[in-house]
Amino acid sequence: xxRFRHISTLFALFFTVVFYGQSNVDLAYKNFxxxxxSAARDYIDKVIHxxxxxxxxxxxxxxxxxxxRLTDDLGLVARDTALSSLDQADQLDAKGEFKEKIQGYRKNxxxxxxNDAVVExxxxxxxxxxxxxxxxxxxYLSRIEPNNDFKTQDIEYYLALSSKYxxxxxxxxxxxxxxxxxxxxxxALEEVLKLDEKNxxxxxxxxxxxxxxxxxxxLGLTPDVSIEECIETNxxxxxxxxxxxxxxxKAYETNPNKKEIIEGLAGIYTNLNNxxxxxxxxxxxxxxxx
Amino acid sequence: MRLLVVIFILFSLSGFExxxxxxxxxxxxxxxxxxxxxNFATLVDWPSSRKTGDFVIAIxxxxxxxxxxxxxxxxxxxxxxxxxxxxxxxxxxxSKSHILFVGEQKGRDLSTAKSKTxxxxxxxxxxxxxxxxxxxxxxxxxxxxxxxEISKSNAKKHDLVVASRLxxxxxxxx
Numbered sequence: 001x002x003r004f005r006h007i008s009t010l011f012a013l014f015f016t017v018v019f020y021g022q023s024n025v026d027l028a029y030k031n032f033x034x035x036x037x038s039a040a041r042d043y044i045d046k047v048i049h050x051x052x053x054x055x056x057x058x059x060x061x062x063x064x065x066x067x068x069r070l071t072d073d074l075g076l077v078a079r080d081t082a083l084s085s086l087d088q089a090d091q092l093d094a095k096g097e098f099k100e101k102i103q104g105y106r107k108n109x110x111x112x113x114x115n116d117a118v119v120e121x122x123x124x125x126x127x128x129x130x131x132x133x134x135x136x137x138x139x140y141l142s143r144i145e146p147n148n149d150f151k152t153q154d155i156e157y158y159l160a161l162s163s164k165y166x167x168x169x170x171x172x173x174x175x176x177x178x179x180x181x182x183x184x185x186x187x188a189l190e191e192v193l194k195l196d197e198k199n200x201x202x203x204x205x206x207x208x209x210x211x212x213x214x215x216x217x218x219l220g221l222t223p224d225v226s227i228e229e230c231i232e233t234n235x236x237x238x239x240x241x242x243x244x245x246x247x248x249x250k251a252y253e254t255n256p257n258k259k260e261i262i263e264g265l266a267g268i269y270t271n272l273n274n275x276x277x278x279x280x281x282x283x284x285x286x287x288x289x290x
Numbered sequence: 291m292r293l294l295v296v297i298f299i300l301f302s303l304s305g306f307e308x309x310x311x312x313x314x315x316x317x318x319x320x321x322x323x324x325x326x327x328x329n330f331a332t333l334v335d336w337p338s339s340r341k342t343g344d345f346v347i348a349i350x351x352x353x354x355x356x357x358x359x360x361x362x363x364x365x366x367x368x369x370x371x372x373x374x375x376x377x378x379x380x381x382x383x384x385s386k387s388h389i390l391f392v393g394e395q396k397g398r399d400l401s402t403a404k405s406k407t408x409x410x411x412x413x414x415x416x417x418x419x420x421x422x423x424x425x426x427x428x429x430x431x432x433x434x435x436x437x438x439e440i441s442k443s444n445a446k447k448h449d450l451v452v453a454s455r456l457x458x459x460x461x462x463x464x
Contacts, residue, residue, distance in 0.1 A: 115299070219318065219321060223366060227329040230325045230326050231459055263315045266315060267315035272434065273319065273433050275433075
């Protein structure tokens with residue numbers, strides 16, 4: 001009886017050891033399929049310390065997929081773990097059997113940073129959004145396509161970012177917050193103009209931001225202002241309108257038949273009290289009324 | 291072990307274009323001009339005979355400046371005189387006032403306005419090319435926003451004394 005007990009214990013122990021190594025992968029996969037990602041992680045993290053099986057690139061791919069799914073719970077560290085697991089899978093895939101698949105998973109994870117940037121932007125977390133966007137670019141260039149040209153995407157992103165900053169600024173009741181966000185909007189537009197100095201949207205919106213700040217300055221005058229303050233306000237607003245002018249002119253150069261830019265130029269010249277030029281654009285505006 | 295099929299979904303950035311149209315194109319100089327006109331009232335000295343009753347600021351040919359003065363300056367005073375803002379719709383309506391501002395749209399009536407106010411010690415303010423030559427005492431000029439020029443001799447003809455502070459800040463003094 002005692003002997004039998006010993007044999008059964010040894011048997012159990014043997015099966016546990018053997019089965020343990022195999023079943024951890026199975027259990028990780030089973031839990032992954034059942035969307036029990038935390039449990040799946042516990043099993044897969046055991047597997048990667050098991051000699052032999054931890055040399056299987058598929059194990060590391062599975063780990064990447066499990067950690068990818070855990071990003072919501074564990075944060076970006078999980079996504080980093082997913083990416084490093086794919087790197088490990090890549091390294092172990094000596095024959096290149098899984099190369100395409102690994103690269104696909106990797107691209108999928110990298111794109112999540114871009115999607116994060118969009119989600120964060122929609123939620124008004126602009127700084128975080130830009131960090132995610134930059135991380136996406138960095139990873140895309142380092143892990144997916146080193147020669148990828150981001151110009152078009154950068155322009156689209158920074159136009160969207162500036163627009164969000166502007167919206168936040170306009171909705172803010174706190175003066176300093178409104179100012180800070182408007183400045184950030186301008187920084188984002190400058191990014192666009194660095195990439196494409198003739199970009200119509202960026203030039204138009206930069207012009208409008210300056211124009212609106214000049215107008216705001218004038219409208220801020222109270223009936224108690226001194227003559228010196230009148231002159232100073234005029235001087236400052238003229239300086240701001242003059243800053244707006246080159247942006248409007250550049251936008252006009254790119255798109256001379258758009259009503260909005262002709263209106264903008266009419267507004268700028270009117271408020272600069274440049275009657276001849278104001279009249280020129282007011283006349284052009286009349287064409288749209290016909 | 292069969293792993294997942296990879297699908298790439300890039301979220302869309304559409305819907306972020308809303309900010310660009312927000313530009314109100316109009317002439318905002320009415321606020322500056324009104325502030326200047328009120329300052330002219332405080333920096334010009336009228337004969338003692340005109341220092342009783344309401345201080346009348348009349349506007350001809352600029353509704354926005356009129357509305358601005360009416361809504362924001364009617365509660366104010368010049369010395370002990372309460373500000374009263376009036377508007378003329380026709381040159382024939384022009385009569386006695388302390389200040390008469392003839393807007394750019396009615397610049398052609400400046401000479402008539404001058405003759406109609408010549409006996410009232412009226413500070414005639416214009417916004418016209420050659421406004422001082424046509425009899426205005428102060429003329430708003432551009433470009434460069436709202437600046438003004440002054441004719442000391444025209445002021446003297448109407449027994450008005452312009453403070454040196456106002457003269458010193460003028461773009462041009464004749």
